[in-house]
Amino acid sequence: MDTAEPAFEEPIPAAQSDGADESAVTDKSEGTSAPAIDELTFDQAYDILGRCVTRHPLNRDVLYDALVYCKEERILRDAENHLAALPAFATATQNQYFLLMSLVKAYGLDYLERDDAGELVTAERKEGLTEDEIDDLVATVSFKTTEVGLEFVEQNKPQARLVSLLQLNPERNDTYREVLEFVDEQPRSYNDVKELLAGRPVLQTIIDGKLETMQPSVFVDKLERAGALVWNNGWTLTREGKEFLIDLKNK
Template sequence: MTDYSDANPAVREPDFNGVGEQDAARVCDASLAAEDLPPADELTFEEKLAALNRTVMRHPLNREILYKTLAFCETERPLREAEDFIAALPQFNLATQNQYYLLTSLAKAHGLELIERDETGEPVTAAQKEGLTEDEVDDLVAAISFKTTEVGAYFVEYNKPSARLVDLLGLDPGRADTYRELLEYVAAEARPYRDIEAFLDGRPTLQTVIDGRPETMQPSVFVDKLERAGALVWKDGWTLTEEGREFLEELKVDGQA
């Protein structure tokens, strides 16, 4: 699988203060969710990676959000900060699940570690919870946070947008120029799909053969593949992501655009 993009947030220490009533309710839910996690110690690295890959790739509208969340949480992030980060992503406008669900799904898939902390900010251990009632555990756990696991970090590095874009152009070299020209076209300003359709209309690269019959590809195929590679995002029109813009600049430096 090659598909994802890397966020570059400013690194800062997590703030575990100010947990409100809504946070406290989610802390309780997350504590229960942690108990449902598959036994990671019984799985190989490759099995965990496969589980994470399935989770990220399961729904197209969530893919880039999940990737960026893994990248963001390489520094430990309190629940509220992680949820705010996800909510601010342009891709979240089309997400099929809320922030909390997306975070816990990554934890269940071994991409994030769900960390419970007491009111002083110290991690709560399994030994501390042993013998406690559910209410007592709830009182002990004051906040939760998320941190990318070794598996999640590998996934982030392997699926950087630059790698995905190189793969895309390499796998379809006959259409590489069209992909580059489309990146340049949307770099100038956000473009509605109808403008992209007109921009690509009549190009020979839209022609293909399926089951021995000549067919005309829809321009949406190019948009979809560039979006999956982390280069395009919808923000009142199709426009370049930060990673897409960096990739285009690299092509220009190399004399390929």
């Protein structure tokens, strides 16, 4: 029987967010604001970040990669260019700035402003200044992963998600490996995988006490959600997927 997905797909819940606004934000000028991080417990902030990252499957891997990339402080231009170069960004539903600001609002990234000397432009430094004066003061905008973001990255590494996926249904491990090897040869379509697995007993599963036949695409979907596959003019292995396949072959 099918069981739950790895944590990256369904984040482990902690305490409730006490009504915290979890919606994404495109611009700080929108006027909506989430509670300050010091008004939430770590688990509450972590849960909000988890929902932000996993809410939309087409944005999920780009958001996760942004958290990884911004472990070191990154200026806006570099962060946007990095995300735009990701294969997964081709199917993202929002632009880079929207995605980065979504992570800021969800406590995964810090939004940092610096002056020409590289010093932080704090709220105190802005007091009494006009908007034009503030614009003149701020030379660069950058992003850096928060402690909450770092913990999310650590708990949801592709390698850990893949191990979790295999542990959920050990009887499918050989098929997962076969799909990884098949995709490693060249980019594959859903139909390619469907033809590969057509008629296999592994597609049989029990749902509500009845024998049902899964679609072969289930294997692709679950490997994609675990971070092993990405669509790039066909399904291909991610770097983590290649490393995981090598580990499987060496066991």
